[in-house]
Amino acid sequence: xxxxxxxxxxxxxxxxxxxxxxxxxxxxxxxxxxxxxxxxxxxxxxxxxxxxxxxxxxxxxxxxxxxxxxxxxxxxxxxxxxxxxxxxxxxxxxxxxxxxxxxxxxxxxxxxxxxxxxxxxxxxxxxxxxxxxxxxxxxxxxxxxxxxxxxxxxxxxxxxxxxxxxxxxxxxxxxxxxxxxxxxxxxxxxxxxxxxxxxxxxxxxxxxxxxxxxxxxxxxxxxxxxxxxxxxxxxxxxxxxxxxxxxxxx
Amino acid sequence: xxxxxxxxxxxxxxxxxxxxxxxxxxxxxxxxxxxxxxxxxxxxxxxxxxxxxxxxxxxxxxxxxxxxxxxxxxxxxxxxxxxxxxxxxxxxxxxxxxxxxxxxxxxxxxxxxxxxxxxxxxxxxxxxxxxxxxxxxxxxxxxxxxxxxxxxxxxxxxxxxxxxxxxxxxxxxxxxxxxxxxxxxxxxxxxxxxxxxxxxxxxxxxxxxxxxxxxxxxxxxxxxxxxxxxxxxxxxxxxxxxxxxxxxxxxxxxxxxxxxxxxxxxxxxxxxxxxxxxxxxxxxxxxxxxxxxxxxxxxxxxxxxxxxxxxxxxxxxxxxxxxxxxxxxxxxxxxxxxxxxxxxxxxxxxxxxxxxxxxxxxxxxxxxxxxxxxxxxxxxxxxxxxxxxxxxxxxxxxxxxxxxxxxxxxxxxxxxxxxxxxxxxxxxxxxxxxxxxxxxxxxxx
Numbered sequence: 304x305x306x307x308x309x310x311x312x313x314x315x316x317x318x319x320x321x322x323x324x325x326x327x328x329x330x331x332x333x334x335x336x337x338x339x340x341x342x343x344x345x346x347x348x349x350x351x352x353x354x355x356x357x358x359x360x361x362x363x364x365x366x367x368x369x370x371x372x373x374x375x376x377x378x379x380x381x382x383x384x385x386x387x388x389x390x391x392x393x394x395x396x397x398x399x400x401x402x403x404x405x406x407x408x409x410x411x412x413x414x415x416x417x418x419x420x421x422x423x424x425x426x427x428x429x430x431x432x433x434x435x436x437x438x439x440x441x442x443x444x445x446x447x448x449x450x451x452x453x454x455x456x457x458x459x460x461x462x463x464x465x466x467x468x469x470x471x472x473x474x475x476x477x478x479x480x481x482x483x484x485x486x487x488x489x490x491x492x493x494x495x496x497x498x499x500x501x502x503x504x505x506x507x508x509x510x511x512x513x514x515x516x517x518x519x520x521x522x523x524x525x526x527x528x529x530x531x532x533x534x535x536x537x538x539x540x541x542x543x544x545x546x547x548x549x550x551x552x553x
Numbered sequence: 554x555x556x557x558x559x560x561x562x563x564x565x566x567x568x569x570x571x572x573x574x575x576x577x578x579x580x581x582x583x584x585x586x587x588x589x590x591x592x593x594x595x596x597x598x599x600x601x602x603x604x605x606x607x608x609x610x611x612x613x614x615x616x617x618x619x620x621x622x623x624x625x626x627x628x629x630x631x632x633x634x635x636x637x638x639x640x641x642x643x644x645x646x647x648x649x650x651x652x653x654x655x656x657x658x659x660x661x662x663x664x665x666x667x668x669x670x671x672x673x674x675x676x677x678x679x680x681x682x683x684x685x686x687x688x689x690x691x692x693x694x695x696x697x698x699x700x701x702x703x704x705x706x707x708x709x710x711x712x713x714x715x716x717x718x719x720x721x722x723x724x725x726x727x728x729x730x731x732x733x734x735x736x737x738x739x740x741x742x743x744x745x746x747x748x749x750x751x752x753x754x755x756x757x758x759x760x761x762x763x764x765x766x767x768x769x770x771x772x773x774x775x776x777x778x779x780x781x782x783x784x785x786x787x788x789x790x791x792x793x794x795x796x797x798x799x800x801x802x803x804x805x806x807x808x809x810x811x812x813x814x815x816x817x818x819x820x821x822x823x824x825x826x827x828x829x830x831x832x833x834x835x836x837x838x839x840x841x842x843x844x845x846x847x848x849x850x851x852x853x854x855x856x857x858x859x860x861x862x863x864x865x866x867x868x869x870x871x872x873x874x875x876x877x878x879x880x881x882x883x884x885x886x887x888x889x890x891x892x893x894x895x896x897x898x899x900x901x902x903x904x905x906x907x908x909x910x911x912x913x914x915x916x917x918x919x920x921x922x923x924x925x926x927x928x929x930x931x932x933x934x935x936x937x938x939x940x941x942x943x944x945x946x947x948x949x950x951x952x953x954x955x956x957x958x959x960x961x962x963x964x965x966x967x968x969x970x971x972x973x974x975x976x977x978x979x980x981x982x983x984x985x986x987x988x989x990x991x992x993x994x995x996x997x998x
Binding site: 352353354355375376377379380381385386388391392394395396397401402405406409410413445446462466 | 962
């Protein structure tokens with residue numbers, strides 16, 4: 304599904320941040336990418352999302368057999384790659400329901416399907432709201448405007464549940480969550496799990512992984528994946544810290 | 554002599570006022586009109602060298618020979634219905650080329666204690682009731698156009714509410730310009746007198762028939778007595794070739810509350826002056842404004858809020874959107890007098906430039922002579938937020954649609970303060986149609 308090959312990237316005209324990432328993600332798999340601050344986690348997410356201001360200097364990323372970097376951010380999303388933001392953006396004046404409907408229809412249009420009927424669409428959204436324990440009033444509030452940290456993250460997952468990505472890339476979705484919100488968000492992510500969908504969790508802390516069990520864990524340090532393993536690697540990290548693993552790999 | 558001194562054409566019109574006012578006109582009114590004509594002749598048209606007119610050159614108006622509208626243009630009720638706000642249940646007064654048209658109006662069922670009549674009608678029989686109201690709030694210190702309005706006054710609306718009278722349905726004043734030839738200037742005047750504890754919503758709405766290129770020069774005088782509540786909508790939706798200058802004068806007494814919604818969508822050259830005087834404690838004004846300038850439009854708004862009494866409040870939010878070669882101006886003055894302690898004044902002006910050729914000037918001006926006050930202001934001119942744009946695109950929304958959503962949202966934050974949903978919806982539709990992403994905006998309106 305996603306195949307990253309020797310990826311090097313930097314902030315435009317800045318110093319190199321990603322220094323040779325290799326990663327393959329297959330349908331049905333859940334990967335966790337863990338790393339300390341400054342290891343390149345967010346840069347990797349933004350580069351895969353297609354944000355302006357980041358520059359791929361070498362290497363490739365193939366998504367569903369296509370060159371990912373040739374696609375605009377909206378084309379990536381329509382093709383099923385969705386990025387959950389570490390800091391979801393507040394957009395005053397744009398109601399949640401408008402964003403959801405516009406995004407949902409953009410995807411349908413991309414697949415050559417007719418636009419969703421409003422009634423059916425609302426029914427679908429209400430179902431997903433319930434999963435995220437969100438009140439219907441959320442739909443009529445401006446996107447993330449004045450939301451608490453937990454509400455913002457729940458809103459990200461709500462969008463995922465509605466848009467049903469093929470590959471969900473979650474950037475520090477657990478940051479800033481209290482234990483109750485973490486549980487709701489994790490439940491939401493677990494509902495996304497399926498045999499034809501892949502999930503990549505990017506996180507600093509192990510605690511998210513006790514709710515969402517990954518198939519693979521990768522440790523990112525200084526722009527490279529220095530170690531990969533199964534979920535026991537996360538437990539090892541918890542015991543010896545990043546420093547232990549980094550020293551061991553060096 | 555100022556650069557905008559009256560051309561021979563206008564000097565002749567002034568002479569006609571000074572020598573030829575009808576003899577049946579009450580003396581007080583004839584005196585006021587002649588005086589105004591004299592002041593207009595002496596001042597000429599405003600000049601960009603005057604501070605208050607620094608950003609707006611009215612030469613295009615001063616050099617055109619606008620005529621006095623004579624002919625009565627036939628307009629069908631269907632045409633009027635097409636210009637009115639869809640779904641707005643309101644009393645309606647229609648003016649065409651500045652003249653009241655009773656056959657197109659509907660004032661059926663007004664409650665007791667309310668007078669809604671045309672100015673010409675009132676002047677016919679009850680002129681003396683107008684003596685304390687007409688031209689006693691308006692002045693021409695900032696704009697000689699206000700003097701021209703008084704001098705050439707054609708017709709207008711008189712709205713008088715008795716004590717404690719609440720008018721539930723809004724009152725829609727629809728002032729329409731025709732494509733008459735030669736292009737004419739009109740000088741309508743709106744007088745509002747809201748007595749103690751009365752309540753009313755007035756929608757002052759300017760629109761045009763196809764091809765209009767006239768000049769509307771209006772003055773509104775609004776008095777809100779103690780505890781009165783007045784919601785005043787000023788919707789300027791002229792044809793792109795039309796000219797519009799409007800001066801609004803508001804005087805508020807104790808605990809009165811006025812809400813002003815000032816929306817500018819059309820017009821070639823437009824200028825508004827809103828002068829608010831909060832003269833007694835507890836008086837409160839909310840000023841909401843939105844303008845969209847595209848093509849070669851020029852829209853200038855000056856607001857002046859005068860806190861002359863303690864415990865008065867003003868909340869002001871103006872937003873502007875510039876596209877094409879559009880030019881927008883917002884200047885907001887807040888004056889807090891020495892005795893006006895506990896004044897609470899907030900002003901915010903936010904502007905969005907969508908094209909490199911558009912220009913918006915915004916200038917807050919605070920003058921505070923009291924020491925125990927809460928005053929805040931902010932002004933921004935910027936472009937669409939890149940992060941928001943990226944966020945929407947990352948959800949699969951195309952760049953153009955995302956831009957449209959953000960521009961629309963920016964404008965809607967002002968419009969959503971309107972209580973009259975049909976007015977708001979209609980403006981949203983007009984707005985969406987004028988944005989480059991019009992097609993994708995249908996879902997929101």
